[in-house]
Amino acid sequence: MTPVQIYTPYAARLQELRVETRDVKTLRLVFQDEKVAEGFSFRPGQFVELSVAGEGEATFCLASSPEEKGFVECSVKRVGLVTEAIHRLDPSALVGLRGPYGNSFPLEQMEGRDLVFVAGGIGLAALRSLIKVVLAQPQKYGSILILYGARSVADLVYLEELEQWGSRKDLKTVLTVDPGGESADWKGEVGFVPAVLEKLNPGRKNTTVITCGPPIMIRYVLAALDKMGFDPEAVITTLEMKMKCGLGHCGRCNVGPLYVCKDGPVFTYAQIREFVEQII
Amino acid sequence: MRILERKTLTDFLENRLADGEIIAPVEVEGRLYFRQLDPEKGLAELVWPAADPLSVDFTVNSIKEFFFPRRQELYEQRPDGIIPRAAPDQKPRLVLFVRPCDARGLTILDRVFLGEMEDESYRYARQSTTVVGLHCLQPDRHCFCTSLGGGPFETEALDLALTPLEGERFLAQGITEKGEAVLALLGGKEAGEAERKALEQLRKSAEAAIRRTIEVPDPQTMAERFDSPYWGEVSRACLTCGICSYLCPTCHCFDIVDEGYLRVRCWDTCSSDTFTRMAAGEDHRRRKRSRYRQRVYHKFSYFKESFDTHACVGCGRCTRHCPVKIDIVEIVNGIATAATAGSPATPESTSAGAKR
Numbered sequence: 001m002t003p004v005q006i007y008t009p010y011a012a013r014l015q016e017l018r019v020e021t022r023d024v025k026t027l028r029l030v031f032q033d034e035k036v037a038e039g040f041s042f043r044p045g046q047f048v049e050l051s052v053a054g055e056g057e058a059t060f061c062l063a064s065s066p067e068e069k070g071f072v073e074c075s076v077k078r079v080g081l082v083t084e085a086i087h088r089l090d091p092s093a094l095v096g097l098r099g100p101y102g103n104s105f106p107l108e109q110m111e112g113r114d115l116v117f118v119a120g121g122i123g124l125a126a127l128r129s130l131i132k133v134v135l136a137q138p139q140k141y142g143s144i145l146i147l148y149g150a151r152s153v154a155d156l157v158y159l160e161e162l163e164q165w166g167s168r169k170d171l172k173t174v175l176t177v178d179p180g181g182e183s184a185d186w187k188g189e190v191g192f193v194p195a196v197l198e199k200l201n202p203g204r205k206n207t208t209v210i211t212c213g214p215p216i217m218i219r220y221v222l223a224a225l226d227k228m229g230f231d232p233e234a235v236i237t238t239l240e241m242k243m244k245c246g247l248g249h250c251g252r253c254n255v256g257p258l259y260v261c262k263d264g265p266v267f268t269y270a271q272i273r274e275f276v277e278q279i280i
Numbered sequence: 281m282r283i284l285e286r287k288t289l290t291d292f293l294e295n296r297l298a299d300g301e302i303i304a305p306v307e308v309e310g311r312l313y314f315r316q317l318d319p320e321k322g323l324a325e326l327v328w329p330a331a332d333p334l335s336v337d338f339t340v341n342s343i344k345e346f347f348f349p350r351r352q353e354l355y356e357q358r359p360d361g362i363i364p365r366a367a368p369d370q371k372p373r374l375v376l377f378v379r380p381c382d383a384r385g386l387t388i389l390d391r392v393f394l395g396e397m398e399d400e401s402y403r404y405a406r407q408s409t410t411v412v413g414l415h416c417l418q419p420d421r422h423c424f425c426t427s428l429g430g431g432p433f434e435t436e437a438l439d440l441a442l443t444p445l446e447g448e449r450f451l452a453q454g455i456t457e458k459g460e461a462v463l464a465l466l467g468g469k470e471a472g473e474a475e476r477k478a479l480e481q482l483r484k485s486a487e488a489a490i491r492r493t494i495e496v497p498d499p500q501t502m503a504e505r506f507d508s509p510y511w512g513e514v515s516r517a518c519l520t521c522g523i524c525s526y527l528c529p530t531c532h533c534f535d536i537v538d539e540g541y542l543r544v545r546c547w548d549t550c551s552s553d554t555f556t557r558m559a560a561g562e563d564h565r566r567r568k569r570s571r572y573r574q575r576v577y578h579k580f581s582y583f584k585e586s587f588d589t590h591a592c593v594g595c596g597r598c599t600r601h602c603p604v605k606i607d608i609v610e611i612v613n614g615i616a617t618a619a620t621a622g623s624p625a626t627p628e629s630t631s632a633g634a635k636r
Contacts, residue, residue, distance in 0.1 A: 005400055007354045007536070007545070008364050053357045056538045058559070080559025096357050215562060242558045244536045247397040250548070251533030252555060254578060255564070257585040262397070279564045 006247065009051055009096030010036045014089055015071060020157040024122055025087055026063065026075045029097060040100075042066050044107070044130035045238055045266045048099030049246050050074060055085035059243045061265070062100060063125040065132035072097075075125035075157060101246040102265050105130045105210065105236065113234075114142035116202045118221050120149050120193045120213025124157055126238045126265075127212050135171070144171035145202055149193040149217075152181030174200060194220035204229055210236045215280035222269055222276065235269035239279065255279050282468035283475060286328070286448040292466055293323055296374055303346050304376035305329075305339050312339045314346070314375070329377055329414055329444045338420065342382045342529035342595065343375050347405045348389060350526075351546045358541050370408050377414040381425045381595040383437040385529025386411070391587040392532050410458050413438035417486055422596030424492040424609055430593055432486035433479075443479055451479055494609045496590060497616045502581045506573070510618035514611045515572035517604040522549035524575070524598035524606070530591045550574045580612060 016028040031037040051057035064073035176189035241253040241260040248262035356363040393402040416432035439459030443451040454460035525531040535548040557563040583591035
């Protein structure tokens with residue numbers, strides 16, 4: 001049998017392993033081969049397969065902006081074997097990276113529209129790339145609202161960016177933590193993301209909502225958006241599903257007629273409405 | 281169409297074995313399996329099909345594993361670098377006595393592996409292989425190929441088709457250029473009207489011997505029965521052993537795992553309870569019934585929607601070899617009359633450790 005080149009990853013060197021929270025770290029990776037580094041491009045919303053020698057491979061979204069050249073970033077929550085191994089990586093360790101895979105956020109269709117980003121926990125990683133691209137040219141869009149929630153203050157990721165976004169005049173950033181997760185000096189909201197979203201009650205007209213978070217949050221956010229009368233075509237989410245190949249071959253992320261890896265991971269609510277009970 | 285003596289075929293195969301590989305039915309502990317013939321043993325292990333329909337037996341495995349291996353080493357990933365696996369010298373191969381259902385399975389795998397994201401090793405295996413078919417003289421009680429667009433004398437994905445005749449002879453039909461080239465080497469004498477008539481007769485009696493019919497409901501009916509309690513009832517006996525997937529000529533789901541520093545692709549099955557379970561414990565198919573339902577819907581609904589064919593060739597292996605006698609035909613045929621209501625009130629996707 002001839003080798004299956006489509007599965008052979010690029011070698012990437014760990015440049016930085018930033019601690020975000022007690023169980024989330026952000027990897028900054030630099031491709032070892034300069035040609036690969038120059039040629040690698042992606043669109044916000046796409047994902048990669050990251051691998052650690054002897055430990056395995058797992059799926060992560062690209063959390064950096066495609067406009068940031070010379071490196072890519074992924075944020076990894078420690079939940080299983082591969083993510084555990086990633087958290088334990090030595091500085092300047094070598095990992096495997098293949099991709100980018102999947103579709104991406106429909107940036108062109110978002111131009112001229114008000115944007116509402118709704119993220120929960122590590123789900124912000126899946127939106128960060130898009131948010132960075134949007135915030136680089138905010139004049140292309142209408143108003144921008146970022147609603148981000150986590151279980152507790154200690155679970156908020158990308159603190160530096162949250163602060164930057166919060167200080168900008170051209171967007172509104174609302175942070176919330178689950179009840180009981182607030183600290184003494186917490187100045188943000190206290191409440192679950194869907195409830196805070198309803199309270200904020202963003203305008204529906206000419207608005208695109210982009211959401212990602214734990215399945216339970218996505219489900220209630222979609223229900224809240226339904227209740228508020230948002231057009232399911234203008235509600236976009238990105239799904240997480242167990243994957244192995246990323247190419248539409250291995251069958252693992254198949255749900256309904258869709259493969260999350262090749263038909264997604266970005267879907268409109270209209271596209272997944274009939275399967276939503278099955279997957280989130 | 282030509283008439284070949286077995287001796288002609290034997291000489292050809294012996295020659296072929298000297299500089300190529302032959303995959304053919306071999307008897308192992310009383311059952312037939314497709315295996316690569318050992319050149320040392322020549323054709324000694326090969327089991328010839330007989331013209332006597334009653335002696336015809338089915339191979340336990342399909343030819344899938346010779347194109348999409350059970351286990352395939354992808355590359356080595358060491359802490360200091362990634363080492364692609366060197367391509368071994370692939371000799372030209374010949375797969376012998378492939379039934380039309382198994383050959384048709386290849387056309388379904390082609391849709392998956394030769395699509396937009398092409399699997400090079402699969403393509404290479406397909407290109408370097410000559411598929412010599414065997415018309416199916418006597419289908420058994422589990423066969424249902426004719427209700428899925430196939431047939432015991434179909435030639436899809438075959439290069440050359442053979443029909444066993446009385447007196448250790450074969451009728452040989454070139455299907456592709458590759459097959460015609462083999463036929464030119466084989467020689468033999470041109471078949472006459474009598475043989476053509478005999479072939480037609482054999483075809484008719486083989487088709488008539490297929491008693492089972494699978495009736496796949498229309499998409500609307502399929503969609504309406506998705507939440508039916510039916511799936512719980514029909515999957516209750518399932519051991520989730522996965523033999524149906526492994527023996528299926530069209531099941532193509534796989535896993536990618538690490539064996540030390542080697543990254544390996546190996547067959548997997550959607551019936552496994554780890555198939556969709558994510559690291560943090562979320563799993564949208566935690567229940568056996570939803571996994572069994574996935575198998576049926578993937579084959580008879582989703583695949584059809586994506587590739588305009590069902591992912592089933594009617595070979596009957598999943599039923600023939602199921603340890604608890606789960607019968608795919610019975611299950612699919614029962615969908616239309618299954619209850620639509622009574623879906624579980626609560627969605628089953630919850631965190632780890634919840635009820636199973």
